[in-house]
Amino acid sequence: MKPTLADATRGRVLFGGDYNPEQWPEETWPEDVRLMRDAGVNSVTLGVFSWAKLEPEPGRREFGWLDRLMDLMHENGIGVVLATPTCSPPPWLGRLHPDTLPRDADGRIEWWGGRQHFSHSSATYRRYAAAITEDLAARYAAHPALTMWHINNEYCTFDHGDEAAAAFRRWLRERYGTLDALNSAWGTAFWSQGYDTWDGILPPRRVHYLHNPAQVLDFRRFTSDMLLECYTAERDIVRRHTPHLPVTSNFMPLWFGQDAWRWAAEEDVVSVDLYPDPRDPLGAQRGALVHDLTRSQARGPWMLMEQAAGPVNWRGVNHPKPRGLNRLWSFQAVARGADAVCYFQWRQSRQGAEKFHSGMVSHAGEQGRTYQEVRQLGNELARIGPQVAGRHSGAEIAILHDWHSWWAGAHEGRLSTEVDLPDVLHAWHRALWESHLGTDFAHPEHDLSRYKCVLVPQLYLLTDTAIANLLAYVRDGGTLVSGFLTGVADEDDRVRPGGMDARLRELFGIRTLHEWWPLEPGETVECDGFRGTLWSEEIEPEPGAAETVPYKGGELDGLPAVLRRGRAWYVSTLPEPDALRALLARIAAEAGVRPVLDGLPAGVEAVRRGELLFLLNHGREPVAVEVPGTHHELLGDTTVTGEVTLGRYGVAVLRS
The missing domain is CATH 3.20.20.80 (Glycosidases)
Structure with a gap:
């Protein structure tokens, strides 16, 4: 039996990071150790x-x-x-x-x-x-x-x-x-x-x-x-x-x-390095996607090997993390399965290409805000570590992703350079994240039977084995939702007859896929109840399709933008964020998937890990969150009943 992360954590959350003492005089090492111990490293x-x-x-x-x-x-x-x-x-x-x-x-x-x-x-x-x-x-x-x-x-x-x-x-x-x-x-x-x-x-x-x-x-x-x-x-x-x-x-x-x-x-x-942009309004969601993907690859707890305590040095403009954001994003990683929260690097370099990349101890030293926040975080992780390490909660929804499909779909001779698979993945994941629906990732050939709903934002290349897997999943009662440009090519990047595999066309109720209609940057297409972006398709449905949402106006007027046949859905455009969120939330609800917590204020994320409920406020203003029942809040070691107040970038960890 091979060793696991638990053999290293030993019931704790690992906390620390890259230590490069060869950059410093040896007299610095005892001071480093003193600061490490004080910070819970x-x-x-x-x-x-x-x-x-x-x-x-x-x-x-x-x-x-x-x-x-x-x-x-x-x-x-x-x-x-x-x-x-x-x-x-x-x-x-x-x-x-x-x-x-x-x-x-x-x-x-x-x-x-x-x-x-x-x-x-x-x-x-x-x-x-x-x-x-x-x-x-x-x-x-x-x-x-x-x-x-x-x-x-x-x-x-x-x-x-x-x-x-x-x-x-x-x-x-x-x-x-x-x-x-x-x-x-x-x-x-x-x-x-x-x-x-x-x-x-x-x-x-x-x-x-x-x-x-x-x-x-x-x-x-x-x-x-x-x-x-x-x-x-x-x-x-x-x-x-x-x-x-x-x-x-x-x-x-x-x-x-x-x-x-x-x-x-x-x-x-399985470990990952993660550096969301602190100025990106969707930075938390982008981080959550990486957390979910890494946890799914690990099939359980994983390691955040690197993050930045403050600014990086490789963006055009490198902004620091505002007060509290490093703590918030670190707890977000723990909520989504991390049993290690680490940084590049311990002490900020004075020389070399990354001397302006932050460290846990910044150029400001022990009294600097960065170290003081790191110290708070380390001591909080030590407090909750024994109650969180090793715990794992599986989701009821899976997003499918495959690198071979990504590689094939990114060829320079494709139909639209505006279509970038990571952007499409983020759009679909964002819709679930904002609906507080837990998400795993899976390979299209993995066993999908444990999921109530499987999403395929885009899989341009699908092997015959993967297609058979999707068909079996729906046949056995699962709900499948596919985005555009899926099932176009086989494993050799050979376009399948009809522009989409015939088995998938039958599954979704597509009689003929006549043409792909990519959209120009900023261009939208009107649909019944929403606008589509990035892409559209000229689809002729099979007679008697259970449900369609038509395009309105233009060349595709009256043809289906969204098509459903039984438990299989096909979305031939990228709906704007509110519309995609509403569509996927509706489909998930029909499949029996419920949010982690209802009625959350805007900007608050709720994640369950084992027996613990993490509440994360991604906003700069305090918010009150209703939490039915009585809970023990671990970070403050207090009892809360009915409501929790989260400050700016605030975090609460509740045990019922």
Whole structure:
């Protein structure tokens, strides 16, 4: 049985973050520990960017400083998530071994001087990465401070170079077996692209016009797989030394470059980095979507590996978090399943590219607002940790998402560049979030039987297995709601006859899908009772469809914008937010799904986790929330009856 996050948390919520003490004089370390203890920090991540410090020249190890840090953490009751430093190789590796450096689609080398400058396909890189990982694992396997392994960091490297090209060809041989099968899958009869030898196949480098979409799709699959090979190679090394300790690598939120469903299956702990914009009025909803997706990938508690205590440094204008927002968003993550709340980074850097990225201890130091808020949060998490850690509540609604469908639908030759899948996902998730309807995410081939309602905002590419799964779900009594551009292509990005799979057309009551009608930026289409945005479709329904909402006016006048047949709904446009919320709330209610709490004031979010009810005020003004019955409010250790008052960005955690 593989280890889990519970083996690291031990009934607590982990609280801390990346600690990069090599940036500071060693005299600073005791002061760091004093502040950590005062703030309730119980976990730090060490070594993420330390390869050059650990191996200043090929084969020479410098572990003394890390030995002292590991001992210091243990002496002060702070656990260590020890990272393999392989995301940022030292300059000597690229200088001595240029084959370790990745190339972009134009053939340009990505040099050292930043980070992530490694070729995932380079045998030399993998050899050096394995060696430093082996030595770290052997040295610290028995250290009492070690609680978890963190492999690499934010895997996101693309490589179009010669070594990647050779690996791509090997990957394609394994996938297709023969050139005839590859030529068929890629549709190379178009534009005279047929391959007569494997050696003629390259990554999608710069071309005169559009790339072959199936080639691009496979290259994205290949890239995700090559990075996963890098992860599992290092994971297997540390697992051999410490089979009892969990292993993770941090996702970026809704990241385009990884098939995160496949990756999550290879991780003991699913973790994510999350940086919503504090000026974004929908920042809380965007965070909630990532929480729900990560919890679903983890199938239970998960780890918030990184967030910002204040501003970041990579937006055009980097705003700090207003007073209370860091606490609010941290509790939102806990409410939605996080058993770890961590930051990049502990102490704000004075040098380097991220010196204006905030830390738990900002440039203002101990007396600064940032640290004081971090201190409050850490002590509150310590108070509720034993009552929340390990608890999990499943939702009754699932949103389906698949990276392969996203990759295929994002090709440069698509019908509308205005259609961006993350925006569509956020629109549908927002409708549920604002209705206080709990949401999981699932892959379209997952078992969906536990859900009362399944939503498909958009799945351009669907395998035959996925389609059969959806049909079986509806046949067995589930309610399915699909958005536009779903079921258009098979797994090779081959458009299905009729523009949508025939089985899905029958399911939704679509006789003919005549044309897709994408909308211009800002353009809307009138429907009966609402306006649609982004997209519309010329659909001829089957006679006797149970319910339709027609378009009004224009080319599509009288044709269905929304079509229902039995328990299957098809929405051929993107309704404006209020309309989409009303539609999905109605469908959910008919399927037997109820909100977490009724009658909530605007801006208040209610989430259940286990036996606890979290109330989160995303507004700047105090609000009163009706909560029938008597409850114990954990943060204030008070008893409340009938009503809870939430201050600006206020939080309450109730146990009945």
